[in-house]
Amino acid sequence: MDQLISIILPVFNEEAGIQTTIDTLLNYVEQQKERYELIFVDDGSKDRSIQIIEKSMNQYENIKLVKFSRNFGHQLAITAGLQYATGDAVVVMDADLQDPPEVIPKMIQKWHEGYDIVYGKRMQRDGETIFKKVTASAFYRIFKKMATIDMPLDTGDFRLMNRRAVNQLRKLHEQDPFVRGQVTWIGFKQTSVMYHRQERMAGETKYPLSKMIKLAVDGITSFSMKPLQLANIFSVVPIVSGIFSLGYLLISGTYSLASVGVTILLFTLGLLLLSVGILGSYLGRVLDQVNNRPRFIVSETEGFQERNIHHLHARQSQN
Template sequence: MLPVFNEEAGIQVTIDTLLNYIEQQEERYELIFVDDGSKDKSVPIIKRALAQNSSIKLVEFSRNFGHQIAITAGLNYSKGDAVVVMDADLQDPPEVIPQMIEKWHEGYEIVYGKRMQRDGETFFKKFTAKMFYRTFRKLATIDMPLDTGDFRLMDRKAVNQLMKLHEKDPFVRGQVTWIGFKQTSVKYHRQERIAGETKYPLSKMIKLALDGITSFSMKPLQFVNIFSIVPLVSSVFYLGYLIASEITTLLQLE
């Protein structure tokens, strides 16, 4: 299952690569694309492939709702015994999927990809991603694995449980950790994008980080409470001072 947003430059290569890979496997499959309100030719390209292969499915959004919502929509639409979530730019290599399936056959219900190297990304992107995961682990109430994204395999039981969560702004990788089940990882080398530009600019990265921290940490609320108590206590003391001053003044007049 792949979320798609303005990927016309590389989506045909992605389709051809995945079909060539999947058709060599023994498992039956469906290839689900979730278009997140693309404004380019991504959808027509997918529809041409869909007309030639009934195993390809397409979910279309009326506008751009965001990567995380696109993931949940695709998971909700899926029907397989297991679902692999990956990006449409082939930064998540299909060659890792057999390792995930092997772990699934061993009894693991969630198998996530652990990034050991990230090609084609700026120092700033790598640094902020690294800092986010480590900061999140210190603040959050869940033990989310380091250096992981949304590239993972999920058993149908885990998918069904995840779909019971109804978040307006979901943070999927945090929710997947939170629901439990038997989880493990496979290490992989994250590739450079095959074409186009990243769909996660700084503004979206910040929003994703805030959604994650506010969803799975009480620390921000605790900070707010502390800063709220300080002026409240100050006001109480000031009110006490005014009352005492008024009483003193009245006593002096008598």
């Protein structure tokens, strides 16, 4: 029996380019020997993305759609797609064609060679600002130094995972998942394929600076305790500095009490606020877990067999 490959595509306001993505992927899968299902996960789009996808669904049975009740975020859209994917292997890629489908056969080949996870490693990133390239590169290297996992450098969410890897990811229930970190954490046999990340064909990036910062914070606080250790160090610095400064000023007698006092106070408050912010990031994650809310809400699914959906909901309720 032919192997089934599931392709998960998170979608958020991709009206300008989603039809091109659909046509490109359909053209690709028609030339492959494997069977494919295309699972679009709509992350609360406000444009015509859903209507365009649904129009294509009327013509092609291998297109499926998961609709969120609102915007829950890119990482949770990937997480939802993993819950609904039924393939022997699952590919995660962006819906803007920056991740080229031509790389998938290379991933499949590595999978057939015995690898459980094959991630795309970017050689070049077109259409991105110098600022984004520099900050992204810096994040991966800082993360590698701080984290308890050895996440590969210069990789995003574009990757192939076999069934047993996907089954393990489904068992993770973090409220703010950092998927690429989770994939590294579960282990198994992993490798990479090099590829050229293309420029977005249409529309605007869905990862502005604010979301990039949130993703970085989620990643670091998920897989590293070093910021907490830094907070403890920062708490000691102003105390020690204050003691030595006070001793020096008393001995030398050359000081302006008001100016020195204000300087030390501002320095101390800055470090304390930084420490509180770091602690708050971790406590926020604890609060999310304690609240135990659903990570996302699916308002509707289309294109799935009812038998599979009932089985999925039954399994989720047991978890």
